[in-house]
Amino acid sequence: MDVRVGDKLLMKKQHPCGSKEMLVLRTGMDFRLRCTGCGREFMV
Template sequence: MDVQVGDLLTMKKPHPCGSKQWKVLRTGMDFKLKCMGCGHEVMLPRVKAEKNIRVIEREGKSVC
């Protein structure tokens, strides 16, 4: 899956704040994601993050 820094990800399940949008801050074996609702930052293993992605948006364009 082609995920790059700066992409907006829409996940399957919402964060406890209610937002499903996450911004990618770092990629590699783990993803560092920032919640677009409350600003909380989390590190997730790449496999777990890719499994839960619904849509990848890159600069206004939908990639997946």
Template sequence: MDIKVGDVVKLKKQHPCGSYLWEVLRIGMDFRLKCEGCGHQIMIPRKQVEKNLRQLIRKDDENKEIQN
């Protein structure tokens, strides 16, 4: 899976704040994710992120949409 720092991932289950979107802050054996809704940060194993991933929103794609 080609996930990079700065990308936003949409996971299966929502955070208690109601958001499904998480920003990727760190990549390695574990991922550090920041909730887009409330800003809460978590460390989660790579395997669990890849299993629960629903959508990947590239950092580059967001920048292109803003420019157009």
């Protein structure tokens, strides 16, 4: 799967705020994502 910065991902599990859509902020060994519902950033 080719994931690039700026892509929007639809996740299987939803974030606690209820949104399933995440924005990719950084790629590499891990991913930094931002929830499009609440704006929370986290690493996966």
